[in-house]
Amino acid sequence: MPSSKQTLIVVGNGMVGHRLLELMVAKGALEHWNLITFCEEPRVAYDRVHLSEYFVDKTAADLTLVTPGFYQDNGIRIYVGDRIVEIDRGQQRVKSANGVEIAYDRLVLATGSYPFVPPIKGNDATGTFVYRTIEDLDAIKAYAAQSQVGVVVGGGLLGLECANALKSLGLETHVVEFAPRLMPVQLDEAAGEVLKEKIEALEVQVHTSKATTDIVSDGGRLVSMQFADETSLQTDMIVFSAGIRPRDELARDCGLQLGDRGGIVIDDACQTSDPNIYAIGECALYQGRIFGLVAPGYHMAEVASDQLLEVAAAQQFVGADMSTKLKLLGVDVASFGDNFAKTTGAKELTVADTVAGTYKKLVVNADGDRLLGGILVGDAEAYGTLLQLMQNQIALPDNPLGLLLPAGDGAAALTMDNLPDTAQVCSCNNVTKGQLCEAIQADGITDLPTLKKCTTAGTGCGGCVPLVKDILKTELKKAGIEVKNHICEHFPYSRQELYHLLRVGEIRSFDALLAQYGSGYGCEVCKPTVASMLASSWNDYVLNTPHVGLQDTNDSFLANIQKDGTYSVIPRIPGGEITPERLIVLGQIAQEFDLYTKITGGQRVVLFGARVDQLPIIWQKLVAHGFESGHAYGKALRTVKSCVGSTWCRFGVQDSTSLAIEVELRYRGLRSPHKLKSAVSGCTRECAEAQGKDFGIIATENGWNLYVCGNGGMKPQHALLLATDLDKETLIKYLDRFLVFYIRTADKLERTSTWFNKLEGGLDYLKQVIIEDSLGIAHELEAQMQHHVDTYQCEWKTTIETPEKVQRFNHFVNTDAADPSLAYVQERGQKRPATEAERVVLNQSHDAMITPAQ
Amino acid sequence: MERSMVQSTTTADVKNWITICPLDAIAPNTGVNALVGTQQVAIFRIGATDEVYATGNFDPFSKAFVMSRGILGDRQGILKVASPIYKQNFNLKTGACLDDATVTIPVYPARVVDGQVQVGTSCQVKQ
Numbered sequence A: 001m002p003s004s005k006q007t008l009i010v011v012g013n014g015m016v017g018h019r020l021l022e023l024m025v026a027k028g029a030l031e032h033w034n035l036i037t038f039c040e041e042p043r044v045a046y047d048r049v050h051l052s053e054y055f056v057d058k059t060a061a062d063l064t065l066v067t068p069g070f071y072q073d074n075g076i077r078i079y080v081g082d083r084i085v086e087i088d089r090g091q092q093r094v095k096s097a098n099g100v101e102i103a104y105d106r107l108v109l110a111t112g113s114y115p116f117v118p119p120i121k122g123n124d125a126t127g128t129f130v131y132r133t134i135e136d137l138d139a140i141k142a143y144a145a146q147s148q149v150g151v152v153v154g155g156g157l158l159g160l161e162c163a164n165a166l167k168s169l170g171l172e173t174h175v176v177e178f179a180p181r182l183m184p185v186q187l188d189e190a191a192g193e194v195l196k197e198k199i200e201a202l203e204v205q206v207h208t209s210k211a212t213t214d215i216v217s218d219g220g221r222l223v224s225m226q227f228a229d230e231t232s233l234q235t236d237m238i239v240f241s242a243g244i245r246p247r248d249e250l251a252r253d254c255g256l257q258l259g260d261r262g263g264i265v266i267d268d269a270c271q272t273s274d275p276n277i278y279a280i281g282e283c284a285l286y287q288g289r290i291f292g293l294v295a296p297g298y299h300m301a302e303v304a305s306d307q308l309l310e311v312a313a314a315q316q317f318v319g320a321d322m323s324t325k326l327k328l329l330g331v332d333v334a335s336f337g338d339n340f341a342k343t344t345g346a347k348e349l350t351v352a353d354t355v356a357g358t359y360k361k362l363v364v365n366a367d368g369d370r371l372l373g374g375i376l377v378g379d380a381e382a383y384g385t386l387l388q389l390m391q392n393q394i395a396l397p398d399n400p401l402g403l404l405l406p407a408g409d410g411a412a413a414l415t416m417d418n419l420p421d422t423a424q425v426c427s428c429n430n431v432t433k434g435q436l437c438e439a440i441q442a443d444g445i446t447d448l449p450t451l452k453k454c455t456t457a458g459t460g461c462g463g464c465v466p467l468v469k470d471i472l473k474t475e476l477k478k479a480g481i482e483v484k485n486h487i488c489e490h491f492p493y494s495r496q497e498l499y500h501l502l503r504v505g506e507i508r509s510f511d512a513l514l515a516q517y518g519s520g521y522g523c524e525v526c527k528p529t530v531a532s533m534l535a536s537s538w539n540d541y542v543l544n545t546p547h548v549g550l551q552d553t554n555d556s557f558l559a560n561i562q563k564d565g566t567y568s569v570i571p572r573i574p575g576g577e578i579t580p581e582r583l584i585v586l587g588q589i590a591q592e593f594d595l596y597t598k599i600t601g602g603q604r605v606v607l608f609g610a611r612v613d614q615l616p617i618i619w620q621k622l623v624a625h626g627f628e629s630g631h632a633y634g635k636a637l638r639t640v641k642s643c644v645g646s647t648w649c650r651f652g653v654q655d656s657t658s659l660a661i662e663v664e665l666r667y668r669g670l671r672s673p674h675k676l677k678s679a680v681s682g683c684t685r686e687c688a689e690a691q692g693k694d695f696g697i698i699a700t701e702n703g704w705n706l707y708v709c710g711n712g713g714m715k716p717q718h719a720l721l722l723a724t725d726l727d728k729e730t731l732i733k734y735l736d737r738f739l740v741f742y743i744r745t746a747d748k749l750e751r752t753s754t755w756f757n758k759l760e761g762g763l764d765y766l767k768q769v770i771i772e773d774s775l776g777i778a779h780e781l782e783a784q785m786q787h788h789v790d791t792y793q794c795e796w797k798t799t800i801e802t803p804e805k806v807q808r809f810n811h812f813v814n815t816d817a818a819d820p821s822l823a824y825v826q827e828r829g830q831k832r833p834a835t836e837a838e839r840v841v842l843n844q845s846h847d848a849m850i851t852p853a854q
Numbered sequence B: 001m002e003r004s005m006v007q008s009t010t011t012a013d014v015k016n017w018i019t020i021c022p023l024d025a026i027a028p029n030t031g032v033n034a035l036v037g038t039q040q041v042a043i044f045r046i047g048a049t050d051e052v053y054a055t056g057n058f059d060p061f062s063k064a065f066v067m068s069r070g071i072l073g074d075r076q077g078i079l080k081v082a083s084p085i086y087k088q089n090f091n092l093k094t095g096a097c098l099d100d101a102t103v104t105i106p107v108y109p110a111r112v113v114d115g116q117v118q119v120g121t122s123c124q125v126k127q
């Protein structure tokens, strides 16, 4: 280790501390810095913002923020479950609870905050909790199992979220708030009242203006709480959510400057009173304020990383907008800017609809032409637009109240064009309009999921998604990309529509379809698309005269074309199982024709470098030995990979190999919008990687779990669990339905994963169609698949048995000569195509050979 | 050896019509490859008619002799063939690449006489 590197220690591996390390790595810090972090919690950073989902459907693993391997691969030392207990600023050393002592050049405090527990008698009784970490939630859940009533102390943002959680655990739920209204920081009285009504309608009791004086226990268990007004409330458990306090104990002990009411004082560079020490996130106090949201913390991490790396034009922290939009117990609440109209001359405009239970307030400047802030309860749809109008100081329409009416002219005041490029659209991840536009233009993005993934916009609270969508739409329109999905200039229909027309009209050839629904001669886009539809509908031999000209060369020569115009040969090896005898046959054929040989990712053997005229001869031999086409050339089922399962593996619970073979044989030759890959694993260890496939099957003790729409390749995507513990018959039934449904409805060249991402209604919808047969088409889908299975033929067998078809494989129509242009060199004991430079040398002798007398 | 430099032949230049194969040897809407002298020539048949076109078989993008295996079609009414390797399109009548104005492949006169496909060349080629 070159000791010339500086050492940075980050105390705290929460949301902000982890983000800082990610930024340091992204900005190239590893060259000059050793990065070390201490993580007090028993697990690395996780998404605290979505903590409550831990009670719904997320596991701790789902919530993690750390990309697997991030720490190891980047050589960042992380001490999980260890806490810094002392900072020696003079020596520039830290000491941990486990006794680790390390010197630092720079130190970053990212220690976050802790929940404030009001000083009430009995506040440490059994049955009292806080709501901050995964451990807190585990404890709450366990205790709730033996409780009937739960009280949340604190009617703020977190308190209401917590109340929702208690309710979802089946408790009679109460919220006790000291202030006269809910969310006193964000809402005014009228808004608080509307929110209270809405929440009480959801059977959460709200008690405002209540000061708790006593928490009473009996026999070691909590029983009730007493209030200053002499009333009381029976309860089994209490969760305190009465605000947060910065974790500044380390800073206090080593004499850093703190605020009067705590918080580590930082400047614009996020530096504390010791220039070697920075503080970021909820422990930091900037201009007298703590920022209890993640976005400002992330921004501080940006600033601190810039400062540490001394980048030119380093960002500075200038405070942050505390605007929020939330769904609390299903009620939309938003509060932004100068929500209490504290600016001089500010005017308030309110619309309250007591029937619908909505309250909306705008705060405008004295001239009434600029928006300063506002509050929305019950319907916060306008939030995104209003926030942009405020942040970018865009002129308001004459009657600003119109902005609040449903489908008002808010959109007119804010067109995506008058929004400046610098406007921050996503505050969670600090993504500007300019960055979105650039991603759309430069990367050619045309759909929302991809845009979200590439820019991270909209992946936090989700509040900005409608705006992101509008920007996408506007940009696409500007670029002249009409979002129509005609397959090409020859057919004014989408693939799905054409498929329907073709089946309903029982159209059996491209020419007939073109005559009826298209124009021109067709092209390399529509012809193979239609060929695939014809094949999956009627399953005719693809090289029959009317179809042969439609196929991509791969399909029309039943092999994969390679860069030099030769082809690869891939016989089917169902489930990846092969006898030694057959393996030897493959070896002999490869030897005889001098074919480059490789094992594919799909558990098969591929032979490269077969000339077009050799293909029928090679296949004659293969077919004679019982091999059949592997359809590696088609947009069709490729392979069903398998592990050995319970037959050999000591962990296996089902016979995965047999199932894989059966599935592969059932769907072999099935033409689809794109290639289809599958795998079967014999137990949850998943050695066959079924979750990365278009359809994957994993054995369970009770049967089979079916996963669909996964993908490896360019954009890896995990497959989704469609159904569990199926017996084989049901499994096959669901697969039949799923595959035909996909084939019928996907766009051209659309893998199952992309198809799924666009499927409205997502997994639930897919389950309804496939499992519950909500469209009433299950029978039809199964019948179409059965037709395919019944009419399957090996295309290679049919081809070699038909002399005129074999004729087509001659390289020249007028002589039996082979392609004279091919040239190879040897590498690692096999041939490979010669490079252009190598060809020049080879061809000097070669040319003389191929030039006939003139 | 730069094969894409091979010159096109126009009907006026034709000194010799070379018979290649019966029309039936070309399935409707497909191409075949023929050896004409030293050149590999791709011959395409439009539909089930006797309308035929001939171009060089060399694909200047992949540098492989594969044009005859491309898919036929039209773009805005211009008859074209798409290279089977990287899918660039070429005008069947002029050889101009429709996706890259700097690239052209040679074209040759082609016709059907008495059910036989013929290609015209400018040189005296022994058959």
Ligand SMILES: Cc1cc2nc3c(=O)[nH]c(=O)nc-3n(C[C@H](O)[C@H](O)[C@H](O)COP(=O)(O)OP(=O)(O)OC[C@H]3O[C@@H](n4cnc5c(N)ncnc54)[C@H](O)[C@@H]3O)c2cc1C
Residues within 6 Å of the ligand: A011, A012, A013, A014, A015, A016, A017, A038, A039, A040, A041, A048, A049, A050, A051, A052, A082, A083, A084, A085, A110, A111, A112, A113, A131, A132, A133, A158, A161, A247, A250, A280, A281, A282, A283, A291, A292, A293, A294, A295, A297, A461
């Ligand atoms: C239930 C809930 C819901 C929330 N919802 C939202 C929301 O919707 N929107 C929003 O913007 N924000 C929300 N927040 C707030 C958000 O989670 C915080 O702003 C964010 O986590 C702050 O990040 P941080 O890194 O500063 O602190 P933390 O994430 O708390 O991380 C600090 C870490 O440092 C560790 N630590 C402390 N002292 C030491 C030490 N001496 N040595 C080692 N480690 C130490 C702590 O154990 C902790 O793991 C929510 C918070 C909660 C609890």
Ligand code: SF4
Residues within 6 Å of the ligand: A643, A644, A645, A646, A649, A650, A651, A652, A653, A656, A681, A682, A683, A684, A685, A686, A687, A688
């Ligand atoms: S998935 Fe399970 S059964 Fe299959 S090889 Fe791996 S451990 Fe064995």
Ligand code: FES
Residues within 6 Å of the ligand: A425, A426, A427, A428, A429, A457, A458, A459, A460, A461, A462, A463, A464, A465
């Ligand atoms: S603003 Fe929260 S996700 Fe974009």
